[in-house]
Amino acid sequence: MSTRDIVFVALFAALTAALGLFPPVTLPVIGVPITAQSMGPMLAGAIAGARRGAAALALFVVLVCAGLPLMAGGRGGLGIVMGPGGGFVLMWPVAAFVIGFLYERGLETLTAWKEALILVLGGVVLTYAVGIPWIAAVARVDLAKAAIGSAWFLPGDAVKVVLVVLVARAVRRAYPTLRPR
Amino acid sequence: MTPSIPGRSPLHRCPPGPKILALVAAGTALFALPRLDLALAVLGLTGWLYRLAGIPARLVLAQVRPLAWILAVLVLVQLALDGWQAGLLVAARLVALMLLAGLVTLTTRSSDLIEALQRGLAWLRPLGADPAKVGLAIALTLRFIPVLAAITAEVREAQRARGLERSLVALTVPVIVRMLKMSDDVAAAIDARSYDPDRAGD
């Protein structure tokens, strides 16, 4: 990694932390609070690419484990990873990698719909695929219940995917950072 | 940035590596052996360790509070399905783990923990992760968080002047673009100060 890559990694780790500083928004009707933080892996993948994005989120998770209060609401420590939500958090680096990889692969032919699909795949499908069984294991509930509980966050995720598509497209025009694979 | 509380107890003096290993061991044991007596014993031991470290009860509660509603739901579900013992087991195990994890965090300075992590990551070297680079990235991240917060506040003010304060896109795009531009300068500044990414730091 060049110096510039290291700086990028640190910036996106810091960005993910900064997203946790936004006050959570409570969705109307459903009433589930959503935080902007899970946009971190999506933005890192879509803007910094696979390698740097994954490294940024891995760094973020390591710092959280080290006890820095970087998770939304000023939480931190190994308890985050060991707790029920740990599966989601641990998947963030993987999500960033997959999103970045697919963005780089299709860079020349990206449409808003394709981008949304990539973000849903990496940022939602993949993270839930590990996050839900993790809840089931840690909390000893069966998979179906864990899945239903997690489904409350899907509308929030949909909003985030749309936001990231808009942001990533605008940033790419203003300051291109990715190279096609 | 350091959530740890100062102290001179044996727990504070213990280096971070063994503490983390002990935590991982406890976590594994609790899940491998789902027994109520074991969970309660670990919970009791954890309470004793908190006393040993001289951590006030207020902080103990603060460790568990984020879990409160999840715990409540879990215990209710387990009670309804499998009886009170299963509910108690789940609750005791979760609380014990969160408290133990919190204990490591509270009794270790984050700079020590980061240093231990940096050393602990040395085995990643064959995979291409250089501990010296990891160290620089960690330090840079801690440096950037307040800078990003300041940029965000500035941009938010500018957008408010234009009546765009409710648009997250109008806020995020300029923040990220400024951040990316800044990264060029920061990388140049690091190079200007004789940083050599190919020479592993000492």
Next chain:
Amino acid sequence: MIEIRHVGHAFGERAVLRDLTLDLTERRIAVVGGNGSGKSTFARLLNGLLVPTHGTVRVDGLDTRRDGKAVRRKVGFVFQNPDNQIVLPLVAEDLAFGLKNLGLPKDEIARRTDEALRRYDLLDLADHPAHLLSGGQKQLLALAGVLAMAPEVIVFDEPTTLLDLRNKRRIAQAIDGLSQRAIVVSHDLDFLAHFDRVLVFEDGRIVIDDRPSAALPAYVAMMS
């Protein structure tokens, strides 16, 4: 001595510097010019942060293209925005960053860090997070971090542009007080009045190269 021979630089298709040839030997050299005139690019060529697309830049005989690392040890660089230059979270840590990169022994690092902090009244703030410093203090920290590495020349890229009047003066005084040679890109003409030489940039060329008493009035006339 810095020797610049037939240097041109382009970012992609856009030429920013065109065929410059000159030697920089004076103790205080000012670089002025409008936005986009090429002066910042010029500054970055002097310590090898940028390598010219044409021609060569040599510092004491060292080519920035081949010996970038050695050149950067001789030529320090202070950026416009200290926030982009401060690398590590704590004041003393950041000061030591460059020294560690030089591979100096621990006690030497401690001695030089202490000296630099003392020089700019930052000693009490050694264990402070750098982001809590004022703008002027941050720029002093950036300067101290470069100075501690004992370069022979320091290049400043608009070091006072983001500062208020009082801090502009503090930085100007700090630059005046340097025993090293300094090359300063600035819009602050009063500060440059007692320099030894002024280079005026326009459209990638040096259009005026003279003593301040002649160059600065001509520059002002040119810009109005």
